[in-house]
Amino acid sequence: MSSTEDVYCFGGNPLDRASERRNDRARVAGLLADPETRVLPVRDLKPFTRGKAAPALDWQPVAPWRDHIDTGATVIFLGLGEGHAHLAVDATGASVAPDIDTELIDVRALAPAIAAGEAAILAEARSLLDWHARHRFCAQCGSPTTLASAGWLRRCPDCRASHHPRTDPVVIMLAIRGERALLGRNRRRAGARFSCLAGYVEPGETLEEAVRREVREEAGIRCGRTRYVAAQPWPFPSTLMIGFLAEALTEEITVDSEEIAEARWFSRDEIREMVARAAAGADDPAQVSLPAPIAIAHHICRRWSSGLDDV
Ligand SMILES: [Zn+2]
Known part of the structure; x- marks a missing residue:
């Protein structure tokens, strides 16, 4: 980003999206197994947050979410930053009990109150999770589609169409x-x-x-x-x-x-x-x-x- 470029709310994402890693299944599996990896749980498109006076996104280790992920929850590789991977997980319907300190706050209300970079990461996570929730079926043949490329694609197993997240x-x-x-x-x-x-x-x-x-x-x-x-x-x-x-x-x-x-x-x-x-x-x-x-x-x-x- 150049210093003359103006960046407004939801811009200025600090993560390295490392898109070359998305199609490498072993590397994505490795990120899930890495104790340094952090996931942002998002329920009904609202992120888990921490701290009432000065809220921040509630990044958590993968371990408590492992069962939820293994039963098919949507997981997205958002990118690399601060030396570790950042993932978003759709926590809607998860049996994992939210930490008592966790609050769910609407993105529009939360964004101006958190750090600018976090708001940008949140925009990435919210858009993608919403897209997956609304694109479960192939637009070409109507069959159920499956998540691919670490959350950056959906594929149709029947007609082989690829569906990309839209902007x-x-x-x-x-x-x-x-x-x-x-x-x-x-x-x-x-x-x-x-x-x-x-x-x-x-x-x-x-x-x-x-x-x-x-x-x-x-x-x-x-x-x-x-x-x-x-x-x-x-x-x-x-x-x-x-x-x-x-x-x-x-x-x-x-x-x-x-x-x-x-x-x-x-x-x-x-x-x-x-x-x-x-x-x-x-x-x-x-x-x-x-x-x-x-x-x-x-x-x-x-x-x-x-x-x-x-x-
Ligand atoms: Zn299809």
């Missing part, structure tokens, strides 16, 4: 018109929470094309130049948020009322104030607001309103 690209952008920027309020969210417009990249489309299409569809604004800002893994369940600024060529807003309740131009000063309130955790429902710093939308708005980026 869905989403573009998220701030359209800029001089000293003003376009924010939208989502229909699904109550209150006066505004954010960047965003949408899934479609097949046969570049990122830049997706940026222009989404702004036109959601707000009726045509865009020209685009500029990449930063990306963020978003493990709910498995999205890559790809942030852009876009040069707006038109001003008149026509919202797509199915998705967007309202879209408005905000001045640079207004957005800077909204960023400051969101960073301070001040969520006054009477005032327009922006997402908290866990979301890349916050940083796209922060960077533009403070003059760090321009389109």
Whole structure:
């Protein structure tokens, strides 16, 4: 990672994924037998954690989880770090009694409270465990599939298809018109929470094309130049948020009322104030607001309103 690259919540994973080891069954078995190896148990997509005031992921030795693993629990090799292997195990339905100190905390609530590197590892674990839980059958022939490559693949024993864990690209952008920027309020969210417009990249489309299409569809604004800002893994369940600024060529807003309740131009000063309130955790429902710093939308708005980026 270069020192000039901005990394936001769920980015900056410190593990060496050592992907060349995933297909070596003897090496993976060796990692499970290694007393130094640590597993992160995750139940119903919530990790075991320790420490109420300053929570941390509850990495455990393999031994207490060995029976659960041997009876077919999903185990994923996350990578190497601090001299040992890190695995995630799906503890859903495990008969292993959680340690009395262990707490299960939702990833969205936990991530801002733990070390940044741990949040990134957690994103990797959550996305993969969720993918395995929802892809038990072959999309090609319908047969049950089996886990392979230390958790980085599922194989169909009948038609021999390989299924890879997916990451869905989403573009998220701030359209800029001089000293003003376009924010939208989502229909699904109550209150006066505004954010960047965003949408899934479609097949046969570049990122830049997706940026222009989404702004036109959601707000009726045509865009020209685009500029990449930063990306963020978003493990709910498995999205890559790809942030852009876009040069707006038109001003008149026509919202797509199915998705967007309202879209408005905000001045640079207004957005800077909204960023400051969101960073301070001040969520006054009477005032327009922006997402908290866990979301890349916050940083796209922060960077533009403070003059760090321009389109
Ligand atoms: Zn199949």
